[in-house]
């Protein structure tokens with residue numbers, strides 16, 4: 004790929020751009036942030052944003068765009084930053100992404116846009132996520148009105164679930180002129196973005212502002228509606244007059260280890276643990292007196308190595324855990340968590356015990372957790388996931404004294420909607436079967452996407468599915484063809 008020859012507002016000659024170092028993200032010092040839940044990353048200033056934007060090589064065929072699941076026009080919005088038109092840059096991002104302040108914070112850019120940036124072949128990739136966040140926060144502060152929607156079509160779409168898949172579909176559909184109503188089982192909008200990801204990575208206020216923008220665009224939200232219980236998908240069509248339904252219910256059912264002692268007091272699923280912190284406000288102690296505050300001075304471990312595991316253990320540390328461990332059965336190389344999160348966790352004093360697997364939780368004699376019995380592991384040949392298989396080392400067992408253990412080894416599909424919707428096909432793991440291009444399911448007029456189709460994935464992949472569904476729903480509503 005060769006850099007573009009077209010005119011550019013960037014005053015830095017092409018061959019000089021590679022010499023500008025990637026601008027670091029200002030962050031809260033580790034020793035301070037372990038005592039609070041305020042955001043770790045503080046965001047670029049205008050100067051840092053401009054300096055970083057100047058590094059863009061403005062490739063003729065930008066692979067960063069090709070590898071973005073929602074197709075954000077990176078080169079175009081970065082050019083607008085260079086030109087000082089931050090609201091223009093925000094509008095450019097919003098053409099493809101309704102949640103830029105979210106993706107700018109939590110998207111694994113290293114696996115998408117930044118991983119395929121031409122700069123990455125020689126030096127650090129362009130800080131696309133940091134720039135996206137800068138522009139989104141600037142737009143929010145400026146209070147810019149959302150872009151106008153197309154003329155009303157008179158068609159009604161129901162969206163089940165308000166995580167990134169549902170929100171992304173809602174944003175695209177409302178802009179195409181359809182009436183959009185989002186049903187959410189919980190009392191807060193946002194899915195994992197509010198009940199899972201903690202305040203120090205994604206402040207609730209940022210989330211609320213993004214939702215407010217969607218409300219201004221005309222999206223209607225209804226909380227405390229459990230589709231499959233409060234109302235069925237059939238009733239949405241037959242009694243409430245919806246023309247299409249998009250199911251985006253995520254994969255929020257916790258998976259346990261099935262080892263002895265897992266029933267003990269003090270053993271949590273990461274889902275419950277994080278929900279208590281996020282939605283039951285343990286992070287706002289003493290304003291809210293949620294029982295999680297009992298972690299002070301305790302030894303806590305999380306089992307797992309993904310973003311969920313790190314969110315849980317870093318939250319435990321902030322709630323006063325004296326020792327905070329990650330117990331992970333593979334090595335750090337295989338760890339699925341984002342590299343930045345691993346770095347931040349280490350700075351915060353989290354003790355990574357890799358190649359370590361708990362085989363039993365031990366009772367203190369009164370029904371509470373006292374320790375985890377663990378074995379050391381070694382890595383064998385790659386397994387079906389492509390990662391090297393962990394194998395227990397005989398005779399390596401040892402105990403880790405613990406008061407709290409958090410299981411973060413995965414989740415699965417909640418079966419409620421599937422079991423109450425006749426004709427909706429699922430695969431053998433209980434996920435909804437949907438076409439990978441159109442997100443169409445086996446039921447006419449019903450589309451599905453995000454984690455409920457793929458299993459646990461990422462915010463941007465869920466948003467990509469939401470966009471594809473919105474496009475296909477629009478076509479279906481226009482033509483009636485299935």
Ligand SMILES: Cc1cc2nc3c(=O)[nH]c(=O)nc-3n(C[C@H](O)[C@H](O)[C@H](O)COP(=O)(O)OP(=O)(O)OC[C@H]3O[C@@H](n4cnc5c(N)ncnc54)[C@H](O)[C@@H]3O)c2cc1C
Nearest residue numbers: 164166167168188194195199230253453454460461462465
């Ligand atoms: C703790 C944690 C941290 C993560 N960190 C990252 C990260 O840093 N970066 C990243 O890219 N990804 C991350 N992920 C993964 C990412 O959040 C998910 O892949 C993504 O949220 C999936 O989006 P979704 O819209 O499919 O589902 P969800 O976000 O799960 O949303 C589904 C929504 O549907 C609602 N719902 C379920 N059933 C019903 C029903 N019957 N009726 C009505 N509503 C219903 C749920 O309450 C929920 O609000 C993380 C996941 C977790 C758990």
